[in-house]
Amino acid sequence: MFSKLILRLAAFLLIVAALPAAAAVNVFASVPEWAALAREIGGDKVNVFSATNALQDPHRIEARPSLIARARSSQLVVATGAELEIGWLPVVLRESGNAAIQPGQPGYFEAASVVRMLEVPARVDRADGDVHAGGNPHIQLDPRNVLKVADALAARLTLVDPAGAVVYKANLARFSEKWKAAMVRWEQAAAPLKGAPVWVQHRSFPYLADWLGLKELGALEPKAGVEPGSAHLAGILERQKATSAKMILRPAYTRPTASDWLGERARIPVVVLPFTVGGSAEATDLFALFDDTLRRLLAGLK
């Protein structure tokens, strides 16, 4: 009797599972910036879901049931890669039972695969904290990277949904043009930032620093992902006396304690950067993210 029940259940499952999926492409983005980019490229051909919000630490997310459910009905996963999501995304993908979005399939896209990685560690050892063997994964704050990811994402969307190819191409062209124009504007505005020495809370900004020519003196975290102790901060304060930084940069999702402590003593501003779309009230999309980031940096410089 019981095995009959199981058989009936299995038959029911197969019938329900065979129901057709919705027409629009469901995109599962691991972080808000790729969700925003997918909206730019996909337009109304895609339904975009962002697995995290800007106030969450993308390293530490739980493989929540809601994420598994979303991954189950997605046709494309857009992740950062470089092990940023290693603590949760592999479980979400495996548990979803969705064969189309497993790594290696067209339905799984990693943004880090198309950009040049910075801070690739020469040695990989957990004694060094949260080390990412593939390099620093916070690639989104260099607009040149965004452009490359946009290109690759459009190609991937076309692969997953060939019917929308024309739309993706047109959207990409429009986005690229607008983005390049914005980059000229940003680079002009950011000229005073060139060579400005800064401290960073976590190594979140190497790509931003690389783009703008900021001089990162070091991170407040003694090791990636490890909260700084008072002795370490005192050491940084000493170094600040020797080579004085203009400001301390901190992404919106991190704890303010350490940055505020140092900022107060060194009498330099702590600049809280949105870090991703939604990280500040102003950063409503990718363009606004960079507008707001630059505005905050320039304000910090004064």
Added chain:
Amino acid sequence: MAFLRPAALCVALAAAFPAAAFAASDADLKQLRDQLRELRDTYQQRIDALEQRLAAAEARSASASTAAVEAGTTASEAIRSVAEVRATADSAARRPASASTFNPAVSLIIDSKLTRFQRDPSAYRIDGFIPSGGEIGPPRKGFSLGESELAFSANVDHLFRGNARFALAEDDGAGVVEVEEVNVETLALPSGLKMKAGRFLSGVGYLNQQHPHEWDFSDAPLAYKAFFGYRLQNDGVQLRWVAPTELFLELGAEAANGGKFPGAERNANGAGLWTAFAHLGGDIGESSAWQVGLSHVRANPRARGFEDGADHATGAALQHSFSGSSQTWIADFVYKWAPNGNSRERYLKVQGEYLQRRETGELSYNLDADGVAAASSAARFRQSGSYLQAVYQFMPHWRVGVRGDWLRSGTADLGGLDPAGLPILAGYNPTRQTAMVDWSPSEFSRLRLQLARDKSRNGEADNQVWLQYVMSLGAHGAHKF
């Protein structure tokens, strides 16, 4: 600048040896001039060579920047692309060429404890319940090494993923390797279906699938110890399906050998234990997530043996056995809260499970060496157990937790048997209260202090102190919700 050098050298030489110049004869001067000319020629040759190389390099870089302009990129990007090529070359050089690239991900969990108990852990039992025969007792007093877990996992090919997990432990001074899990799961079944075959931790309940190093307390809830010998481990197949809905819905079923409690060792074809389970979950706003589940386990044990009581004459433990049907229902829930869903700072996790078991069949009392019972009778049991626990991370790395355990031995209808002969089945409701504080400097290490008052044994409350560390080495897969 470089052209001036030989001339400057001549001047310097002339200046350095003025007296010699005046004193020298014409022949000497000629010789000196010849030498200087020779020197200048040599320098000229070297300079020419350098100039040629410089020109070649300039031509190359010019062509590179031309190419960059043609491609519509800026000069800075040209430099970047050169760097990129170098980075690619670097990474290509670093990439190991050997077959070890395909080695499975290996992880090792090490666990060690220091305990203080009032009662003898080797005489541990849960009164009111048929012994489950699992490793349910606390570790030995004092220092002890827990099970070290060694796990391997990798994709086998495009269709299968393999997992293996071994527990290395010590039993009476001898090292033993237990196969905790060895299974393959499918990667490419359509429509949200997943299949797993081999030995695996059953998907029933909430805690059952978690490995001991993931537990929030040092030991398993009493209900799991009494009903499954601390966890239900199956040799069989599992089929799971995730619904394509926004609300998480997972249905699953398993067919297994059922050779372990609540089943019994069997020599028969087909399956001896079946399970079915459903999990439902979702979010409440940004900060909260929940999951509830309902599971059923069914087994038909034949001659499931256990020991209880002692022979009056020899003092040897009496052997009994149960044959019949065993059905267990599990209702579970878990609720997690973290401000904005960011669990780095603070979070709260509340979980609880309720288990109920009904067993009907025949109880054979006092088996002799040939398995012939001194007495036997129809017997019925209806028992339940539950636990409720809350863990709160009040600042990064620090957590506190409390847990309550309740078991109800319920009604044991032993039919015609004398209850005095089976003292362990005498009605008793075991309870336990546990509190813990732990510190995790990273995701890979945890130190825990746990205090418990364990009343599993009727009339023998055990106040326990546990100090434990759990460390993860190597590749460490992400944990489930």
